[in-house]
Amino acid sequence: MSFIAHLINGISLGSVYALIALGYTMVYGIAKMLNFAHGDVIMIGGYVVFVTVSGMGLNPLLSIIISMAACTVLGVTIERVAYRPLRGASPLAVLITAIGVSYFLQNVALLVFGSDTKAFTNVVTLPNLELFDGQLVIKSVTIVTVIVSIIIMVGLSLFVKKTKIGRAMTAVSEDQGAAQLMGINVNGTIAVTFAIGSSLAAVAGVLLCSAYPSLTPYTGSMPGIKAFVAAVFGGIGSIPGAFIGGILLGVIENLSKAYISSQLADAIVFSILIIVLLVKPTGLLGKKIQEKV
Amino acid sequence: MKKKMLSLVLAGAMTAAMLTGCGSDAGTETSDAGTETSDAGAETSEAATEDTTEESADTAEAAQSSGGTFKIGGIGPLTGGAAVYGIAAMNGSQIAVDEINAAGGINGMTVELNFQDDELDAEKSINAYNALKDWGAQVLDGCVTSACSIAVSAKTAEDQMFQLTPSGSAVECVANDNAFRICFSDPNQGAASAQYIGENGLASKVAVIYDSSDVYSSGIYEKFAAEAANQSFEIVSAGAFTADNKTDFSVQLQQAKDAGAELVFLPIYYTEASLILTQAADMGFDVTFFGCDGLDGILNVENFDTSLAEGVMLLTPFAADATDDLTVKFVTTYNEKYGETPNQFAADGYDVIYTIKAAAEKAGITADMSTEEICAALSQAMTEISVDGLTGEGITWDASGEPTKAPKAVVIKDGVYTAM
Numbered sequence: 001m002s003f004i005a006h007l008i009n010g011i012s013l014g015s016v017y018a019l020i021a022l023g024y025t026m027v028y029g030i031a032k033m034l035n036f037a038h039g040d041v042i043m044i045g046g047y048v049v050f051v052t053v054s055g056m057g058l059n060p061l062l063s064i065i066i067s068m069a070a071c072t073v074l075g076v077t078i079e080r081v082a083y084r085p086l087r088g089a090s091p092l093a094v095l096i097t098a099i100g101v102s103y104f105l106q107n108v109a110l111l112v113f114g115s116d117t118k119a120f121t122n123v124v125t126l127p128n129l130e131l132f133d134g135q136l137v138i139k140s141v142t143i144v145t146v147i148v149s150i151i152i153m154v155g156l157s158l159f160v161k162k163t164k165i166g167r168a169m170t171a172v173s174e175d176q177g178a179a180q181l182m183g184i185n186v187n188g189t190i191a192v193t194f195a196i197g198s199s200l201a202a203v204a205g206v207l208l209c210s211a212y213p214s215l216t217p218y219t220g221s222m223p224g225i226k227a228f229v230a231a232v233f234g235g236i237g238s239i240p241g242a243f244i245g246g247i248l249l250g251v252i253e254n255l256s257k258a259y260i261s262s263q264l265a266d267a268i269v270f271s272i273l274i275i276v277l278l279v280k281p282t283g284l285l286g287k288k289i290q291e292k293v
Numbered sequence: 294m295k296k297k298m299l300s301l302v303l304a305g306a307m308t309a310a311m312l313t314g315c316g317s318d319a320g321t322e323t324s325d326a327g328t329e330t331s332d333a334g335a336e337t338s339e340a341a342t343e344d345t346t347e348e349s350a351d352t353a354e355a356a357q358s359s360g361g362t363f364k365i366g367g368i369g370p371l372t373g374g375a376a377v378y379g380i381a382a383m384n385g386s387q388i389a390v391d392e393i394n395a396a397g398g399i400n401g402m403t404v405e406l407n408f409q410d411d412e413l414d415a416e417k418s419i420n421a422y423n424a425l426k427d428w429g430a431q432v433l434d435g436c437v438t439s440a441c442s443i444a445v446s447a448k449t450a451e452d453q454m455f456q457l458t459p460s461g462s463a464v465e466c467v468a469n470d471n472a473f474r475i476c477f478s479d480p481n482q483g484a485a486s487a488q489y490i491g492e493n494g495l496a497s498k499v500a501v502i503y504d505s506s507d508v509y510s511s512g513i514y515e516k517f518a519a520e521a522a523n524q525s526f527e528i529v530s531a532g533a534f535t536a537d538n539k540t541d542f543s544v545q546l547q548q549a550k551d552a553g554a555e556l557v558f559l560p561i562y563y564t565e566a567s568l569i570l571t572q573a574a575d576m577g578f579d580v581t582f583f584g585c586d587g588l589d590g591i592l593n594v595e596n597f598d599t600s601l602a603e604g605v606m607l608l609t610p611f612a613a614d615a616t617d618d619l620t621v622k623f624v625t626t627y628n629e630k631y632g633e634t635p636n637q638f639a640a641d642g643y644d645v646i647y648t649i650k651a652a653a654e655k656a657g658i659t660a661d662m663s664t665e666e667i668c669a670a671l672s673q674a675m676t677e678i679s680v681d682g683l684t685g686e687g688i689t690w691d692a693s694g695e696p697t698k699a700p701k702a703v704v705i706k707d708g709v710y711t712a713m
Binding site: 137262 | 373374376412534537538540547
């Protein structure tokens with residue numbers, strides 16, 4: 001019974017990782033850059049909901065929409081100001097800029113909201129699911145997070161495959177120069193990618209803070225890094241891979257906490273990253289793209 | 294090579310000149326200069342300190358006629374995850390300073406308090422200490438938390454500045470001869486908690502959740518586990534977490550639940566404890582929680598559902614509802630001034646100032662003594678005094694810096710701390 005409970009808690013943690021990893025993988029898959037500021041956009045999304053719900057007393061659903069809008073604007077602005085000028089630069093320069101943006105967001109939040117921990121109000125007010133006379137409790141926020149992750153995963157896959165903008169994204173991801181020659185607005189397409197990725201970050205932020213109700217300027221950084229591991233694990237760039245990687249990582253983290261050592265859990269999570277990179281660098285579902293010379 | 298040596302010597306000479314410059318400033322300069330520097334201090338620190346510095350500026354002017362000023366520097370977290378402690382200790386100290394000044398000061402000297410923010414960060418507490426040295430602090434009231442206190446105590450030992458921490462409870466906080474404390478040390482808290490649980494028969498199966506990356510938490514846990522062997526209960530599960538993984542406690546709680554724990558001992562700070570209480574309620578784990586002074590402040594977490602904290606017990610040397618005259622007077626003043634009921638950190642902060650006063654009067658400190666002389670005289674006097682404070686009657690110290698007093702416990706009932 002306790003194994004099942006640990007498993008469920010792992011899925012609960014993993015579903016949050018999956019949701020964050022979807023945003024990571026989306027941006028990486030199309031713009032071919034690691035947006036390390038993604039975790040911090042999540043944190044900003046959480047604060048927007050905190051301020052609008054706890055401070056202004058708005059309806060949670062409305063505040064999530066506001067938060068998504070705010071994060072979309074933020075994501076597009078970051079892309080325009082920090083990443084677009086570096087479009088032709090080496091990937092390393094872009095990566096370092098992303099880390100810089102991440103610290104910038106954390107420090108802005110520190111200035112605006114202070115470093116006090118805010119107790120987040122759970123926006124998922126449905127009752128918890130109790131099985132076997134309350135021996136096993138599945139939190140409603142877990143169920144909602146898993147469902148939302150699946151919806152987003154399916155929605156994104158369809159969007160990329162079926163819509164015109166989606167196919168433009170695929171084209172840009174394969175060859176930016178050729179896509180431009182075919183009449184695709186590369187900058188516009190990448191901006192749309194960031195807009196979608198960031199609005200997903202807002203959703204992830206709300207569900208992350210609802211599941212673990214503490215909000216600080218550093219809330220997004222550790223889950224962000226773990227979600228990156230999840231995205232690599234599942235095959236970075238692959239949308240279903242991010243989902244599977246996230247869930248598996250959460251389960252592995254919780255089971256190693258329970259049965260190996262609660263202090264080594266993080267070390268185990270990151271050693272997975274190393275093992276995956278050594279054994280199967282493309283991840284579980286990643287495609288091997290052959291470089292044509 | 295020669296050039297390098299020369300520049301080193303020159304740099305050394307310059308630093309030495311700067312230091313001596315600062316030292317003599319602190320001793321001899323008039324209170325006008327003191328007012329100026331404390332204003333500068335207020336600019337860098339948070340709004341919360343402004344009151345203090347303004348008041349001390351006022352008192353500094355009044356002091357010109359009498360026996361000079363006695364400058365006490367304070368350090369604690371005024372913002373951030375442990376702000377509740379720092380602000381309480383600062384407010385408690387300020388009340389004591391105001392009372393002492395109204396009653397004629399220490400040996401005729403007016404007391405000034407300048408309290409700086411360290412955001413619970415050891416590096417920032419060193420910065421705060423340096424700022425206080427520039428301001429001319431003669432003794433240190435701090436730091437409020439253990440890790441910061443240890444970091445700063447290395448500096449105070451180097452400079453020979455007397456340090457009295459209100460609530461730095463790690464063993465190492467008072468390792469140096471110039472450092473003393475008001476609160477219990479972690480080992481004493483761990484052992485006292487185990488004794489309290491055992492002697493009062495609170496539970497027979499106890500689980501522990503602690504932060505293995507924090508010296509405060511792991512220190513208490515070790516002594517608790519050692520003392521538990523002599524008590525009537527057994528530790529059925531011990532779940533550790535680290536600073537990087539402190540939002541999800543489902544595994545530790547599940548282990549405690551599976552092991553049939555009747556009581557969960559939480560030797561941790563209140564921020565994590567509030568998450569643990571929330572998650573325990575979510576998974577339907579109904580159990581008694583018992584903590585140490587780190588849990589004090591849980592009722593002040595912004596937006597936290599305080600009904601979850603109902604029945605939580607904690608070991609604390611101070612209960613606001615006690616009926617002795619000293620406590621009643623302190624609680625009334627604190628309520629009037631800051632609009633809330635003081636916690637034990639406020640009481641610790643209050644006792645720090647009165648302990649410094651008692652030791653300074655015993656040692657006959659005067660305003661023209663250097664920081665080193667004050668330090669030596671106070672360290673000697675500390676072992677000879679006995680203080681009746683808010684956190685204990687007849688508190689005495691030995692040369693190691695540890696206080697001797699009796700432990701008390703409180704329980705949270707109807708949203709307030711109630712004596713048990």
